[in-house]
Amino acid sequence: MKTDQDALNRMIGELARNSQAFAATTAADRRDMVVELLKTVAAVTDDWVASGCRAKGAPSPIVAAEEIINGPAVTFRFLQLTRAALDDLAHGQKPRLPAAVITDEQGRVKVPILPAKGLFDPLNFLGFRAYARMLPEVTTENLMGYRAPQFAVEPQPGITLVLGAGNVSSIPLIDVLSKLFHEGQVVLLKVNPVNEYLGPIFERALAPLMARGFVRIAYGGGDVGASAINHPDISSVHITGSAESHDMIVWGPPGEERERRKRENSPLLRKPITSELGNVSPWIVVPGKYSARQLAFQAENIAASITNNVSFNCVATKLIVTNRDWPDRDRFLDLVDHFLRDTPRRKAYYPGAVERYRRFAGDRAATSECDEETLPWTL
Known part of the structure; x- marks a missing residue:
């Protein structure tokens, strides 16, 4: 499945025509959209989980539970939190936090993130608390100005290209929703070839936004992504992927020219980019x-x-x-x-996983039972 250049141009053109309309929506408008999305996401949950299990060779109940949690469950949590925040804004209030803001020993402001109220967080995150540690310039006095800033300033319409993750199924969808409802941008999602089976499911899940022309979904590999990145109407990019994919986009192909650009801090990409990259x-x-x-x-x-x-x-x-x-x-x-x-072993479904295991595990790989389907868990 691949989106050709003409179709890609049409999608971006439709988003461009509707970006101003979305930027002008109120908090109440967006809250109502989220309420619609809660219903359409619920309607695709069974297909979403079943497709993930088939693609990952994981029919067992344990893995099905994992697909539920990593896909629909965290998406519902995101939508419920977004709905609550937008409802607060629609009533002229700042989004409520789950607990009081605190200041640590170094004087840095720490904002509570979880467990959130009104959800199953106290059960899901039993014994855990999480805080966002703010930058030094953020104080308890000016913190409120950093919350929901898209409603405090003149809206800036634009199109964000989301280069979707190929691993955890909820990430592409939540990236799209975050760019829309947190940043006020309409979105072109290019699904990853590894999990392009999610594309039609996401189209149904996002039907209220697709119908309004606020989201479009494209398919294909790096060439489709490159065409979208370089389209003049794409204003920003978000990628979930590898550091090498990020560097290819920002600095260009490996070689002396890339190294020169890095030394001179002269990126090939002149558009804002946000990234969630691989990590040890x-x-x-x-x-x-x-x-x-x-x-x-x-x-x-x-x-x-x-x-x-x-x-x-x-x-x-x-x-x-x-x-x-x-x-x-x-x-x-x-x-x-x-x-x-x-x-139990699982299918190593991500491209290149077997080769990487053999390269990094060394002698352990030589004595391990590994094939092109499964790999041993190795400590």
């Missing part, structure tokens, strides 16, 4: 006295964070940081290894 995510283990039950619980937690979505996830744990003098260090790592070995 660490899990830091604080040494201390833990019971056998506590050690097992946390070891299973880490193993689950490694195996989630077959570890094709920028927030999957890739590095475990421990204190070498911690008496329980070896015991703990043995527990992590035990839970990994106890986890």
Whole structure:
């Protein structure tokens, strides 16, 4: 499935004609759109989960549950939070926070993010709290000016190109919704070839926005993405992908010319770009006295964070940081290894995964049972 140049131009033209209309919508208008989306997303949930299981070779109930959580569930959470914030704005209030703003020991403002009120957060994030640590110039006095700024200034219409993620199924959809409802931009989504099966499902999920001309969805590889990036009516770009894909867009192909551009801070792309890129995510283990039950619980937690979505996830744990003098260090790592070995193998569905495993695992790969379908969990 590929969107040709004429169709791509038509899509961008339709978005350009409707960008001003979306920028002029009120908080109440957007809230009402979100209410519609809650219904249309619900209508595609079964197909969404089933398609993900088929594509990832994962028919088991455990993996189906993972697809539910990584796809529709987090999308519903995003929509519910967005609806609540827009409803506050529609009634002349600032979006309410889940708890009080605090200031840390360094004087930095910390804004509570979760658990949110009115959802299942206290159950889903049992024992967890999360804060956004603000930049030094943000104070408790001026914090309010940083919330929902698109409604505080003259709206700036524009088209954002979202280059969709190929791994976690909710990411492309939430990226689209974030650009629309948080930043006031209409969106062209180019789905990733790895999960282009999601495209028709997203078209149905986003039907209220598609009908109004606020979203369009394109298909294809890097050539389609490049054509969209360079289209004069595309005002900004968002990518979820690899650092190499980002650098290809921003700095150009590898070589001396790219290195020169980097040295001179002269990017090839002159449009704003935001990115969520691949990462070696660490899990830091604080040494201390833990019971056998506590050690097992946390070891299973880490193993689950490694195996989630077959570890094709920028927030999957890739590095475990421990204190070498911690008496329980070896015991703990043995527990992590035990839970990994106890986890059924999954299809390594992302292109190039088998080759990368063999390259990085070295001798372990030579002695492991790996094929073109599955790979062993390796610590």
